[in-house]
Amino acid sequence: MxxxxxxxxxxxxxxxxxxxxxxxxxxxxxxxxxxxxxxxxxxxxxxxxxxxxxxxxxxxxxxxxxxxxxxxxxxxxxxxxxxxxxxxxxxxxxxxxxxxxxxxxxxxxxxxxxxxxxxxxxxxxxxxxxxxxxxxxxxxxxxxxxxxxxxxxxxxxxxxxxxxxxxxxxxxxxxxxxxxxxxxxxxxxxxxxxxxxxxxxPVSPSNEACENCCDVNxxxxxxxxxxxxxxxxxxxxxxxxxxxxxxxxxxxxxxxxxxxxxxxxxxxxxxxxxxxxxxxxxxxxxxxxxxxxxxxxxxxxxxxxxxxxxxxxxxxxLPASKHTMKYKELAQEKTKDQKSCLQSLAFKEMNMRGNDISQPTSTTCSWLLEHESYQSWVSQQNGLLWIKGNPGVGKSTLMKYALHECKRQAPVNNELVIASFFFHGRGSPLQKSPLGLFRSLLYQILNQVPKLLHEFTSIFKNKCDTEGEPGTNWDWHQTELRDFLQSSIPPVSKVRPIRIYIDALDECGEEVARDLVKVFQCLISELPHTGRATLGICFSCRHYPIIALERGLTMCVEKENYDDIATHVRSELDREDLEQNDAQKLKEEIVKSASGVFQWVVLVVPMVLEFYRNGRSIDEILAKLRDIPKQLDDLYREILGKVKPEYRSETLQLMQWICFARRPLSIPELRSAMAMDADTHYETLNDHQNSPKYVRTDKQMEKRVKSLSGGLIEVVEHAGLHIAQFIHQSVNDHLITGGIRTLENFAEGSVAGLAHFRLSRSCIRYISMKDVSSISPDKILSEITHQLEITHQFPLLNYATKEWVLHAEKVETEGMSQGDLLHLLRWPSNEMMKIWVRLHKALVPYSNETPPEETTLLHVGSRHGFTSMVAMAILRNDTN
Ligand SMILES: [Zn+2]
Structure with missing residues (x-):
């Protein structure tokens, strides 16, 4: 045929x-x-x-x-x-x-x-x-x-x-x-x-040919x-x-x-x-x-x-197509071991950040493909490309675009192996650590290179045989994954070209970012200069001064995104029925003031439109526009400064939770957390939930979060879960480096210390509510449906149980004294500790963080370095 x-x-x-x-x-x-x-x-x-x-x-x-x-x-x-x-x-x-x-x-x-x-x-x-x-x-x-x-x-x-x-x-x-x-x-x-x-x-008869009805003159x-x-x-x-x-x-x-x-x-x-x-x-x-x-x-x-x-x-x-698509390879069913091996690398937040980043609007970002550095990176065999820029210039959107383009053009050459990772400083620990990076990259690469999956699965099997269940008895360590990547990428790249995209390197911390760049450089430099190995790594990161790229290309986003910003502003302004001339004037002023910072524009355009809707004249709006601070930090300060005095303390509490919670919180968790402040006088959650301060629905909470934060916090959806996070990493950075003081000028004490103090106390208060402490751990353990029911009924239970100790640990390292723990945890009675240990066992049965049965508050204090608390207990001479 x-x-x-x-x-x-x-x-x-x-x-x-x-x-x-x-x-x-x-x-x-x-x-x-x-x-x-x-x-x-x-x-x-x-x-x-x-x-x-x-x-x-x-x-x-x-x-x-x-x-x-x-x-x-x-x-x-x-x-x-x-x-x-x-x-x-x-x-x-x-x-x-x-x-x-x-x-x-x-x-x-x-x-x-x-x-x-x-x-x-x-x-x-x-x-x-x-x-x-x-x-x-x-x-x-x-x-x-x-x-x-x-x-x-x-x-x-x-x-x-x-x-x-x-x-x-x-x-x-x-x-x-x-x-x-x-x-x-x-x-x-x-x-x-x-x-x-x-x-x-002529409109009619419009189907008539021109020579019969139109004037040739x-x-x-x-x-x-x-x-x-x-x-x-x-x-x-x-x-x-x-x-x-x-x-x-x-x-x-x-x-x-x-x-x-x-x-x-x-x-x-x-x-x-x-x-x-x-x-x-x-x-x-x-x-x-x-x-x-x-x-x-x-x-x-x-x-x-x-x-x-x-x-x-x-x-x-056009040269002959290199279609050597590995049909058999692709179609090959993975073995059960291979599937569990891949599962041990995957984690549920793996693709969240990448999916969250907003798509570039229709016509933005296309300059990237024509940029000299990008083109040389694509055409050279091996190399690093550093897309750098100030916070908020749109690096992540650009990375998403680059990845999309790479994938879109990939079918021309089916051999290409593509992997990506988007760091997320406001996300879970795996979203902002090298461990998460290596797990995700390896997961993607193994999925595309069957031979490598075969090799890695035998390492995995070996570990299972000697150490037991993955995730329960053992977890991957970043160095073993890094070493495997470092030794396996060079041989693979000789047979199949590899492209790796890594966004927001800075969001794993400056030191770690530098170390990772060294790892990438190592990978590239170990490849033979001659021969067929092809490996391209593109990463985005802020302007860190010390990262020196040998044989690496760079580009600076704020120097290139002028047109993108203009397009964005124009399309936003076009939603209103502004006069042509007015729209033009506004656009010019906004683009000029933005100096390449997209995030600034995103915040300022709605303000401008608000002025306009309130019937302000164009000259008035232009004048107001000139008064808006030009630096992101100053703009955030101004936004927070506008919070009404009666809402300040609530906003402060919200910001502390979003900044310092150990992982992003869902809206139900946040509802409970916000209601459960350390000094609450209620004894049961039930009473508490009937108090006027309690926010009754998630919808209402979402609205409150947005309005309290002046739009600096957004709610995103993941797998049906609504999660609150800052609209941009720079908001987070602004707050923790002192911006939060705009809301309450603490005379002394560290920003972080005070926040951890508050969060740990809220968690402890939550666990000590009468209806929470009386939850039967057996019931949680007995059936998964009970567990779901209980976490639904007590949204903060999981978080409070697992994390209060770690927040309290931070309080101590920030140099704050916390003798009050003795009172809160009802020392010298050990009742609270017993409740906590039971809950912990029920919620996280197989973790090595689970405290042993007879744990006392002094054990916890010694183990986690609550020196001030232990000293206070000794002073009170009731150490038993
Ligand atoms: Zn005609």
Missing amino acids: EDQPARYTIGWIAPLPLELTAAKAVLDEDHGDIHADGYIYHGGKIGKHNVVMAVQPKMGTDAASDLAARVRATFKNVGYFVVVGIGGGVPNYGPSGARSQIVLGDVVVSYPRGRYGGIVPYDVGAWINEGRLEFRGHADGPPASLLAAVNSLKASHSMTPGTKIPTILQEMRLKIHADERENFEDQGSQQDRLYQDNYSH RSHKRDSRGIEAARRIDTPKIHYGNIGSSNQLQISASKRNRLHEECEIICFEMEGAGVIKNHPSLVIRGICDYSDSHKNKKWQPYAAATAAAYTKELLET
Whole structure:
């Protein structure tokens, strides 16, 4: 059979049947129709490539997106798509004095230009209502290998013998049925009329051809458009630039011109955005009209032919696809041991941070791919790339974009091993430690490299045999994982290229960050300079002075993100019905003041819009804008300074919990924590929950969290759990380095010490509530459903039981005295300790942190260094 889906490596989307006719005619070898999964495709060969062609059942970007997904599902080796068909052109573009003319029959190729990656998805509907352009999805560029082929063809066109398109056109027409052939010929300059911008095609009968109803005196013939518009027969000009793509037809000269001005769009079509959204692809369009109200059926076949001819020439220059996809490897079922081995590395917060980071808005970040350092990093064999920048400039969003692009372009070369980690300073211990980094990286790499998984599983099995259950009897240690990575990455990288992306290195602490950079450098430097090893590590981090990168590349985000910030501000302001001029003035002022700090803009734009909604004049708003502090730290201070005096202490308490809790707290936990202050006089939770201070619902709590924090805390959702965290690491840093004093000027005592004091006392008070201490530990242990029920009924129980000791330990290390523990824990009675030990055993049965049965308060005190408490007990002479 001819239809072996695996051999096809390029998908060719021909939106219309007419376009498929042209496409088939450029095949070197025709494999005929392929019937698969109830659909019909067409296969063939061009140059060294097997190409599968598909026509759309209906028009539009959504249909194109569905079709591409269907092709990818059936033809698993399809690495990318070409979308080839007809489109509407912008008559001329480029700098005045050197305008390029697009004429009918010319070809436009999607190519990154300005802030866009070659395809600009836009929504005409939103635009018509005199709003502004509304972008949806990504404006992604074509994959690197295709872009390279486009560039090389572009260069060869400007040299003799030039393009092969005229020959291809002649040859392809021979394959088209004689009755149709004439339609696929160059229609000639006489048939190419460009109507004046202000002259529309009559609304009715709109289907009538222009020559029957339009005034030719209001049009320009091609010959009158200057030397730039002249073409020899069958010799279209190729234009490279942004193509606007939407579900709706572009049908007015004024809209066309405006889109051209705003986004440098030179061609309009209806499919590309749907395909490029999820798959690497290149869009190629033959021009059949001028994207105005004058539609022209006459040029459509020839335009389809020139687009197909260009695509053929392009594919001929494209090197053979390296599709050596390891089918068997991928399909291979993992053994039970391999699965448990991977499980021992995974942890539930592993992907949370990466998922949380906001997607770059439609058109931001694309500069990265064109940046010199990024390009050299991608093209060099081995190397480090340090994306550096001040807090809040948007490093994480950029890293997410880089990773997305890397994955999107990866199918071109299925061998590439990709791994990433996003450090999260406000997250759980594993989210901000090297252990978490190594576990996550190894998990990802092992999943992609079966041979390595095999090796590592034997280490894992060995440990299980000698030490017992993973997670209970033993856990991975960061040094063993690091050593394994260091010894296994070099050999793997000789066979399969590896790319690793690591975000926010600084969020694991400055010292640790430096050590990690040394580890990366070691990895890279140990690779042979010659030979085939390929390893690229890209990480983002603040400007730490001491990290010196040998053989490393750097880029500085605040120097590059000006356009991104401007785009963001513009799209935010556009949500309001601001006057054009006012919007422009505001945008300029905001972008100027931001000096590259995205986070600043994110906080300031809502303030500005608030002023506007309150009816402030533009001059007033500008004046207020100039008064807003320019440094993030000062801005945070101002925001906290605005908290009403009656809410200050509550805000302080909230900030202390969010800053110093040992892990992020869920909203129910936070509700209990906030209500349970150290000095509460209630004796049961039940009484307490009936007090007026208690927040009754999670929804209400979420609102309170946002308003108390002045918007500095956000609530994010993970697996159904709502978690409160600072909107940015810089808020956290600001508060712990003294910013929290804005809320209460403690005369003495360390910020951290006071917070840990409060948190530990809240936990102890919680455990000593009568209804909490009377929970039966047996009941918790007996069944998992009881455990869930109890943690639901007592949200803070888990946290309070596990963490009070560690908070109290910190109080001591911060040099604060805590003799009051004796009273709180009802010393010299050991009752409280017994309750605590029982609860601890029930909640975390197999942990080595579980205290032994007969633990007394003095044991805990000695073990955790509560020196001041032990001294007080001795002084009271009741140490038993
Ligand atoms: Zn007309």
